[in-house]
Amino acid sequence: MDLKKYKVFLASVDLGSFTKASIQLDYTPSGITHMMNALEDELGFQILTRGKNGVQLTENGARLVPILRELLRLEEDFSQTVSEINGLNAGTIRIGSYSSIAVHWLPGIIKSFQCDYPNINIKLMEGIRQEVVAWLDERKIDLGLMSYNPEMKFDWIPLKDDPMLAVLPLDHPLAKEKAYPIKNCESEDFIMPACGYDYDVVELFHNEKISPKIRYETFENYAALSMIECGLGMSVMNELITKGRICNVAKLPLQPRRHISLGIAVPNTEKLSPAAKKFITYCEKAF
Structure with missing residues (x-):
């Protein structure tokens, strides 16, 4: 199973362009086009439509996206578990956050965390509540720093009122x-x-x-x-x-x-990667 192609596919979907995906992943646009053509040949159906304004999902491609996000999450979890056994020396944490939290809370927490785990990559996305919830639903992020909603379907870790x-x-x-x-x-x-x-x-x-x-x-x-x-x-x-x-x-x-109660929402605390679990302990320690 070639996970590299799936990563390229999801990056192209998220960014809406082979060119943007090539810049982010350090490939050539023609290389990404070749990989996506090869992936469609393997699957037997079209997953992306190409146009002057970029790329868009086909109906069949959209059905694959949540499955592939979960597959890559499991691959990252496997990698981080091995890393944890060896001292948590690698991995990536994807964080979604309100801008106010990203400005006032996260810099100090990230600095403290990175002092102890310098090889863990952190990707931060800022947005309003609806955006953070969508990122959690789509598994684009591992955890979301936001305000509490009693009707939310995520696990909740309170930090501060x-x-x-x-x-x-x-x-x-x-x-x-x-x-x-x-x-x-x-x-x-x-x-x-x-x-x-x-x-x-x-x-x-x-x-x-x-x-x-x-x-x-x-x-x-x-x-x-x-x-x-x-x-x-x-x-x-x-x-x-x-x-x-x-x-x-x-x-x-x-x-x-x-x-309001501000804290961390996660799809499932039991399925969090080792690095994400460790980062949450640093958030809790900060308060």
């Missing part, structure tokens, strides 16, 4: 108060982060039975903070998002107080 805050312009009438009533979001110009897909904010309003007066939507939280600084409205964010941002805004705890 993070308070939810109201973020206001400095000249806001409540800017110097000790807390901000959540109910006020119904009458304020509200700036919705993540273009309305911030699970934690949406879930907060759902639980409190509040319909915020949404005036603006942004994808990037830093843009929302800048808009608040200019007096365009207010928003609600978890505290970690607001850290390290140079903005003249007021940050107040909510009334009633609310927080």
